[in-house]
Amino acid sequence: MISADRLTKRFGDHTVVDSVTFEVEKGEILGFLGPNAAGKTTTMKMLTCYFPPSDGTARIAGFDVVAESLQVRRMIGFLPENVPLYPEMTVREYLEFAAAAKSVPHADRRQAVTQALDRCNLGEVESQLIGTISRGFRQRVGLGQAIINNPPVLILDEPTVGLDPAQIRDIRELIKELGRTSTVILSTHILPEVSLTCNRVVILHKGRIREVDTPENLTAKLQTVNTVRLQVRGAQEEVHAALGQVQGVQNVTRLEEPGSDGVLFRVQVPRDLDVRGELSRLIVQKGWDLLELHSEGVSLEEIFLNVVQREVETNQGGEAS
Amino acid sequence: MIAVFNRELKAYFSSILAWVLVAVYLLIVGFIVAFSIEDFADISMAAMQGARPASAMEQLVPPLLTTMGFLLLFFLPLLTMRLFAEERRSGTLDLLLTYPLTEAQILAGKFMAALTVVGMMLAFTLSGFVMLGRLTPLDWPVLGIGYLGLLLLSAAFLAFGMWASSLTSSQLVAAVVTYGGLLMLWILSGVDRSGALKERFGDLSALAHLTNLTKGVLDTQDLVYFLALAALFLFLTARVLESRKWRG
Amino acid sequence: MTAKTRFAISTILSVLLALGIFLVVLMISRQNNHKWDLTRNQRFSLSQQSLDVVRDLKEPVEALAFLAETDDASRQAANELLGNYKLAAPEKFSFQLVDPRKSPLLARKHDVRMPGQVILVSGSQTQRSTAVAEEELTNALLRLSDQAEKKVYFLSGHGERAIEGSDPEALARFQGGLAAEGFKGSVLNLLQAKQVPSDAACRAADPEGLAAERRPPAGDLGTGDRRPS
Numbered sequence: 067m068i069s070a071d072r073l074t075k076r077f078g079d080h081t082v083v084d085s086v087t088f089e090v091e092k093g094e095i096l097g098f099l100g101p102n103a104a105g106k107t108t109t110m111k112m113l114t115c116y117f118p119p120s121d122g123t124a125r126i127a128g129f130d131v132v133a134e135s136l137q138v139r140r141m142i143g144f145l146p147e148n149v150p151l152y153p154e155m156t157v158r159e160y161l162e163f164a165a166a167a168k169s170v171p172h173a174d175r176r177q178a179v180t181q182a183l184d185r186c187n188l189g190e191v192e193s194q195l196i197g198t199i200s201r202g203f204r205q206r207v208g209l210g211q212a213i214i215n216n217p218p219v220l221i222l223d224e225p226t227v228g229l230d231p232a233q234i235r236d237i238r239e240l241i242k243e244l245g246r247t248s249t250v251i252l253s254t255h256i257l258p259e260v261s262l263t264c265n266r267v268v269i270l271h272k273g274r275i276r277e278v279d280t281p282e283n284l285t286a287k288l289q290t291v292n293t294v295r296l297q298v299r300g301a302q303e304e305v306h307a308a309l310g311q312v313q314g315v316q317n318v319t320r321l322e323e324p325g326s327d328g329v330l331f332r333v334q335v336p337r338d339l340d341v342r343g344e345l346s347r348l349i350v351q352k353g354w355d356l357l358e359l360h361s362e363g364v365s366l367e368e369i370f371l372n373v374v375q376r377e378v379e380t381n382q383g384g385e386a387s
Numbered sequence: 388m389i390a391v392f393n394r395e396l397k398a399y400f401s402s403i404l405a406w407v408l409v410a411v412y413l414l415i416v417g418f419i420v421a422f423s424i425e426d427f428a429d430i431s432m433a434a435m436q437g438a439r440p441a442s443a444m445e446q447l448v449p450p451l452l453t454t455m456g457f458l459l460l461f462f463l464p465l466l467t468m469r470l471f472a473e474e475r476r477s478g479t480l481d482l483l484l485t486y487p488l489t490e491a492q493i494l495a496g497k498f499m500a501a502l503t504v505v506g507m508m509l510a511f512t513l514s515g516f517v518m519l520g521r522l523t524p525l526d527w528p529v530l531g532i533g534y535l536g537l538l539l540l541s542a543a544f545l546a547f548g549m550w551a552s553s554l555t556s557s558q559l560v561a562a563v564v565t566y567g568g569l570l571m572l573w574i575l576s577g578v579d580r581s582g583a584l585k586e587r588f589g590d591l592s593a594l595a596h597l598t599n600l601t602k603g604v605l606d607t608q609d610l611v612y613f614l615a616l617a618a619l620f621l622f623l624t625a626r627v628l629e630s631r632k633w634r635g
Numbered sequence: 636m637t638a639k640t641r642f643a644i645s646t647i648l649s650v651l652l653a654l655g656i657f658l659v660v661l662m663i664s665r666q667n668n669h670k671w672d673l674t675r676n677q678r679f680s681l682s683q684q685s686l687d688v689v690r691d692l693k694e695p696v697e698a699l700a701f702l703a704e705t706d707d708a709s710r711q712a713a714n715e716l717l718g719n720y721k722l723a724a725p726e727k728f729s730f731q732l733v734d735p736r737k738s739p740l741l742a743r744k745h746d747v748r749m750p751g752q753v754i755l756v757s758g759s760q761t762q763r764s765t766a767v768a769e770e771e772l773t774n775a776l777l778r779l780s781d782q783a784e785k786k787v788y789f790l791s792g793h794g795e796r797a798i799e800g801s802d803p804e805a806l807a808r809f810q811g812g813l814a815a816e817g818f819k820g821s822v823l824n825l826l827q828a829k830q831v832p833s834d835a836a837c838r839a840a841d842p843e844g845l846a847a848e849r850r851p852p853a854g855d856l857g858t859g860d861r862r863p864s
Contacts, residue, residue, distance in 0.1 A: 150478030166390030611664035
């Protein structure tokens with residue numbers, strides 16, 4: 067459905083996107099993961115025909131983004147990072163405009179608007195001026211205009227940034243639902259997003275692709291440590307020291323969570339080692355209360371940092387030699 | 388394109404600026420018409436004693452129409468300054484460019500919206516002439532040509548203003564550039580001392596062509612001047628929009 | 636050359652081209668313009684006769700309009716009026732506005748003592764128009780284009796009406812009208828002269844007196860018989 071072949075974008079001497087190649091199948095949700103200035107937004111802008119690539123090609127639904135730009139734009143819905151909207155219009159008016167501008171046939175427009183309002187839960191702000199609604203609603207309006215023409219391809223740039231957890235969850239559910247009918251590319255630097263919604267992940271760093279795979283595979287491939295979380299009632303320093311003594315423990319971190327009973331720790335061990343039994347026995351032996359103990363799923367954060375770290379090391383190695 | 392047109396028109400009238408501009412323009416024109424009629428009344432009294440009676444169509448109407456055109460020079464830039472500059476600033480232009488719309492459709496929609504606002508404004512000024520028509524017989528076809536001239540002038544000026552707006556993300560800069568450009572267009576003939584340019588291309592100043600039309604002579608030269616000017620700046624605006632994509 | 640540079644060059648070229656086309660369009664429209672005068676009394680156009688006269692000019696004519704430089708209204712009117720003549724026959728008619736105070740020699744040469752006159756110059760011949768107005772100008776042009784005075788011979792000897800006098804039957808007014816159009820009338824008695832003089836532009840015959848004239852006299856009658864009504 068979407069294919070990019072050695073997509074490159076240069077601004078003067080600076081190469082922002084460097085020979086990026088990937089494919090997205092129909093119905094997939096692909097995540098672009100990377101720190102700021104990794105080239106996520108720029109790549110998306112090339113896919114949405116905002117500007118042409120300096121090199122390489124991209125095709126959406128078979129249409130070339132440069133040569134057949136108009137056809138491409140009919141098939142996509144784009145949500146830019148800053149969600150630019152017209153503050154002087156009401157939500158409904160704006161969606162009507164978007165429907166008209168995106169060539170939704172006249173007869174279908176009303177229904178398309180109603181549907182978009184519905185799916186994005188915009189019912190209560192339907193008649194309010196966009197300039198007056200909250201950030202969360204703005205985001206949903208932006209999403210509304212992206213989906214209003216039922217595009218087969220959705221490209222969402224940081225769709226959850228700046229939202230509170232409840233709103234993030236709502237958007238996430240919406241994206242998953244949309245993923246059933248459309249092909250989606252979304253970008254984020256919030257890591258849990260990706261593992262929760264995406265089928266596959268592309269990790270971008272400094273304009274180049276570092277890894278492309280499913281979250282599970284990436285985890286399996288790159289996970290090097292396991293972490294266990296403990297909640298213990300006992301003297302802080304003593305517990306800390308004792309935990310550190312357990313064989314295989316690489317690192318003990320004390321977590322701050324106000325209002326919790328006892329002290330919280332995160333214990334880091336090598337990937338294949340399961341120290342839960344030993345930890346629990348230790349605590350009981352010492353006479354402390356063990357309130358909680360569980361293994362944390364590896365965070366993609368770790369994978370990500372891993373990837374970035376490797377890149378740095380490679381460079382350093384290169385420089386050294 | 389109609390989508391953009393509708394949106395832009397709504398945007399004009401949801402902002403207070405458009406209303407204020409129209410109201411002030413009508414107010415000023417109203418005053419000027421009233422004063423001109425008074426002046427003319429005096430002149431025509433005096434003329435009754437002389438050989439030739441004063442004719443409103445000859446002495447009152449053309450200068451009045453020309454003045455209305457000159458006033459437009461001050462008001463139109465304020466209408467056009469936001470057409471593209473504001474969308475650039477807020478980022479909505481970026482989104483708009485990812486819609487299945489050609490640059491031509493986008494600028495046509497905006498241009499027509501601005502022209503509609505000005506058209507309505509001019510239509511309201513007709514009331515002054517209707518009243519004048521009750522005092523003295525008016526040559527309506529001639530007046531019609533005069534208004535055609537004003538409309539064409541507006542089209543050319545709006546096109547220029549839109550082009551200026553597309554060059555910057557600051558409405559202020561757009562307005563200033565438009566003021567400068569329109570003033571130049573207005574008086575351009577003053578530059579041409581030797582008359583050589585005039586020979587080849589006809590008078591290059593908007594004032595000259597408008598004046599011709601206010602007299603009731605429909606000369607294709609004047610029509611072409613304004614239409615070609617409008618077309619030129621619409622084209623240039625399209626180029627500017629295109630070039631945005633390449634600058635990134 | 637990157638795509639970006641290519642685009643920049645093509646943009647600059649297309650802008651220059653657009654400007655060029657703009658100027659060309661102006662030029663073309665200037666050459667091929669059409670004017671419709673919608674004013675009630677056609678104030679800004681020339682009458683058909685004026686148009687014919689200026690188009691039929693055989694030699695180029697230059698009009699010198701003597702107007703004070705400060706008299707803007709008259710100068711503008713003169714520009715328009717003379718401009719219309721020029722528009723009708725650009726190769727044959729040209730004009731200049733002259734301030735008699737600034738060019739006293741020229742004024743004296745053409746014996747212009749007061750502003751508001753137009754001197755038509757064609758080769759070595761000149762004509763004066765006493766006002767910057769269509770009627771006077773066209774008449775002056777007429778006179779100029781045929782400097783040899785056109786003579787109209789009024790036939791006499793058959794009881795025709797006399798061309799002088801205030802007798803209502805007299806053709807005096809007719810002759811006056813002809814004079815305004817540049818024809819100089821005089822009496823011709825064909826029986827005495829036996830033939831039409833060679834300088835006759837035409838001859839005016841009074842139908843009532845023609846009964847005796849059966850045979851047309853020798854000599855060409857030239858253009859346009861005029862009949863008094």
